[in-house]
């Protein structure tokens with residue numbers, strides 16, 4: 132199977148770019164952030180403090196998280212409920228970042244990610260795909276952009292959905308998540324040694340997609 136790992140900070144455009152590149156290459160696209168978001172949503176629903184490692188860890192015994200691909204589109208299920216929309220709420224982002232620092236959560240989601248990659252040609256995106264989940268991926272990409280540009284992209288997305296957030300709130304949130312994601316003890320966000328670095332600051336979406344496809348083609352040619 133061909134496995135492409137794409138890691139990078141929040142808002143770098145990983146999901147949009149990876150989804151489009153996967154479509155062009157005929158691979159499935161796996162968004163692993165959705166899994167951490169589902170665990171975060173479960174904590175929010177049950178009023179469990181998302182930074183409480185013990186309680187969040189204990190909650191894992193009662194939940195199932197699954198990914199299903201409906202016509203190539205990923206849906207995430209929490210205890211059998213399709214939570215693909217709910218996981219995109221802003222509170223789910225911070226909850227996901229918090230629960231993702233808990234080792235039991237990462238262990239809980241590990242096999243699921245490995246199994247999908249073992250059975251499918253895929254582009255998998257996340258924070259630790261090239262470093263931890265798929266260290267043998269044929270292609271590893273670290274996709275990033277300046278934080279103000281990432282925040283602006285996220286801000287526009289949220290505004291389009293009718294959200295009342297301010298740009299500053301989005302930027303502050305993103306900086307906190309960047310800090311959390313790259314400073315946690317377990318599987319912190321960092322480029323794999325053998326990754327191709329792509330900085331999309333100032334690039335159009337089309338240019339970013341082409342840069343990813345080019346990197347994949349160069350590695351697997």
Ligand code: DC
Nearest residue numbers: 163164165167227228231257258259
């Ligand atoms: O990519 P995203 O914004 O949907 O991810 C949500 C959170 O999940 C992010 O703040 C960090 C965490 N995450 C992770 O720790 N490891 C992954 N492979 C994917 C996401």
